[in-house]
Amino acid sequence: MSNNLLKLLFLLTTAIFISAQKKNDFDQACERTSAIMAYKDLPKAIKTADSLYLAAHKPSEKVKSLMLSSELYHHGGDLKKAIYYSENAHSLIEQTDNTEWMSRVCRLLARQYRQVGLYERAKKYIIKGLQASRKISGFQESNEVEGLLNQEMAFYEMEAGNYMNAIQYVEFSLKNFEKINSQNEDRTEAASYQLLGDIYFKLNDYDVSENYYRKAEDLLRAGSCTLGLVYNGLGGIRVKQKNWKDAELYLKKAEKIADTSRSLKLKKAVYSNINDYYEGIGDNFKASLYAVKYVRAYDSIAARNQEFSVKSKEVSGKMSNNGQMNMAKNSAIIILFVSLVGLIIFFRTRQKRQLSKLRTIIRTQGNIANENRIPLLRQPLNSEFSNISVEEIDEKDSETDRKRNDSLMTSETEAKLLELLEEFEKGNLYNNKGMSLSFLAGELNTNTKYLSYVINQHKSADFKTYINRLRINYIVDKLINDEKYRQYKISILADECGFSSHSKFAAVFKAVTDFSPSAYIKHLDAENQSDKNVYFRENNKQ
Template identity: 55%
Template sequence: MSKSFYRLVFFLIISIQIQAQKKDDFENVFEKKIVVTSQEDMPKALKLADSLFKNSQDPADKIKAQMFSANLYEHTGDFKKSICHAEKANSLIRTIDDANLESNITVFLATQYRLVGLYEKSKKYTSKGFETIKKINDSDQYNKALGLLNQEMAYYEFDHGNFHKSIGFIRQSLNSFQKVEKTDVNFFTANSYQLLGEVYSKLNDVKNSEINYRISEKMLSNHSFLLGLVYSGLGAVRIKQKNWKEANLYLKKAENIAEKSTNLELKKSVYANINDYYEGIGDEKNAEIYARKYLKTFSEFNAKNSEVSNEKTEITSNRKTSQISIAKNVVIIVLCCALIGSFLHFRSKQKKQRSKFRNIIRSQQKLSTQNTEIFLDETEPEFSHISVEEISEKNEEIIKKRNDSLMTSETETKLLELLNDFEKGTLYNNKNMSLPFLAGEMNTNTKYLSYVINQHKSSDFKTYINRLRINYIVDKLINDEKYRQYKISILADECGFSSHSKFAAVFKIVTDYSPSAYIKLLDSGNQIDITTRFQENS
């Protein structure tokens, strides 16, 4: 027989095998291929995920493909695209009945929105997650999902400085993971222990911090970004203990993982701790190098976050405008239909009358014409000459009035006065300073205060406070020479920064000098162009 015949038989056998293959097996193979590829070639992995989406016929496969893409973009730090793909998966989940998949999407979105600082959206999806998991029948899947949701709550409380509440949620997450028998939850369990280590580190409990970091380290078999965070945390513990040799070893391990990773959270943690290490041993040159690395990563992270926040704001604004525009169009259409209906009904009635009362048709027509003219004259100014631009302007006026009603001009003026008084004091150096804290001090809410700072101080809250703090310490350095003798860590503590590395990084941004270089310039008497107060409202 010919070779072409054998090829045909071989092709048919392979086709039947592929069709008979279990969907889960195909999915697992594809997922493993994407994961392996992503470690070497992320663009290729993204193409594979996109290919899976386009070639899938089953809605469930399409949803999983979207989540593959979302996870990949999360690892690159592109939260905008990550959230976009996850939201698409979330919109498709309504077409199928899969509580497990729905809970996975919900937890993922809760995490992404928390990472970009959209805490209300994050809380919304977390709450939805607790409702969704009630529909899960499999005990392993239920406990895994419950553990992840409690872990997410722990991160939320950690980000808001509620460390003891965070510990409570971590304990609950670990309790849930321990109940899982068949499913592998080692990574998630290790994640909880790593977070617990970080919480104890924040509470300066180095003993418990190290214990939990060690547990996490043992559970992580590969060099994932999480292991990098563990090494970074252990390095920070050794820095607090002033064990510089071991601190250096752990931080080198963390840096090796960070340099190969695209995870910006890991890079921020590692660079900040290495900066602390070099400042601790008095190596200012290397300390400045890592301060610059930290700042670059921090700026990149914030830029990606603001992309999502701005897009969400823009979408919300467009939706409101669109809804108002649609409502107006509907009203106009309804009124026009009613007008046309009334007119047609009236004309129909006229025709019936014409057959019976021909002798009065002319007078009736005359009367009807007059009535119609009057009717049209009354309605014409309302609809005939309205242009698209005028409708748009009216919409903008409505939106403006609504926005204005949220905060009166008197309230805005009062808040601006309070902020000016606040700048004259030193409350901004308080280590507990936060937007909710300051809003409470001014007897207002965070939305009003944030709006006034954005509008009148031309910056977000953190930038505003940081500039005030640096201005304060610069004034001290210029006018009180004893401050030039202080260690950088003391200066950082004086103006409310949690670490000297963060202080040095912000100082460099505001003044273009490192703290030590600035002090040297002051001591040398070269105060040209550096005694100018840096504008916090610029």
């Protein structure tokens, strides 16, 4: 008989006769199932967890077995079932006064809802968990759970773009972890440092960002998902610094972990940075390959979240098949039903909002010409595509240079250059594939520093973002006003407005408009014919 089978029989025996054993034996069975069998035979681990639930007598033991099942499904990538078990555990723990396990269940639910994109629901559980954690009598347990919940709140604030708040919550979590002595302390502390590295990266403070990534790296074991995010962050910094040799080194390490990981978030982040790396060194073929990988990872996340929102009945049979019938079942089903109805309403509302946004873009452009100044189409601050550049155009100036230029350039020169840019926007020179800061400066008979300054000050964008918004505006204008463009292949549209690849154009089009090119064209065709003759002022040729 194999060792694995012996272990399984031992665990099943432990579950069946649990009533005659101590609580520590039950906990030990849960831990063994989680730590050993999940990685060797996940289906058997799930069956063992179900058996543990059957053998449990105390509410706390039932909660632990439900959380074990949730973690196992989570490990297997089935977040829908994972949340189902977590919600069952939450419904049970509410019938007790066990603040420690209430905190742990809330933290698990907060993490799972965050990973399916339901941030406000995640925040609700974070707040509830924090309130419970402060009532835990054990000093170490209280700080451990509170630290994890502060970490979750930092993720929430980061997703909302509140970086200073996110930093504050990460610092809270680190203070909590300093007070405890746990075998998981290094891993949880490393996750906080990695999160700080991400935040400072977004704030463009690369020295501080790298310092935190290094702290996380020192605490992590090889192959962990968090270490993959650390290597990806270090690679991203090197890409920004145009240190291509070191960037390749770190991104290869990150890719090795990402390719063997179940984490779509890690895959998406790594493929995005590798795409930027190949764009930076001018390898358009490989850049296109990773753009496709990135879009696939992004679409997989969207599909997983959508699947979670629309399927409501698949899991309910599992509990009955494995005998998990108890006094909490009815209330758990009610909670699940209400949750799923809420999710369906949420996604349908969001879909309607997106369609409304598209119609607004199409129907209101005719009124834009009457306004004095019109902003370019903007990429949302918290867009999933915030780490993607459309075309890598060398144009970086430091803040010091910009301030110095401000003092050297006369107001007349600035006004003249702004006037020339307005004329530039009315043409289509920005679609030139050779477009660069130096090229445009030559066309406008000025220098790159003056041009960069005026674009940053008056167009609220750096040079590459400015050019790429013009390109997207141009092609959207063509799609709206000329039906033949809707019949073109995406690769032709990409070439028309100066993009180097089909995949890059598709990714950025979605980043700017919230729709893929094909979805955008489909919605345009569905619009009333009276809405066709609209245009973007910036591309209006007079």
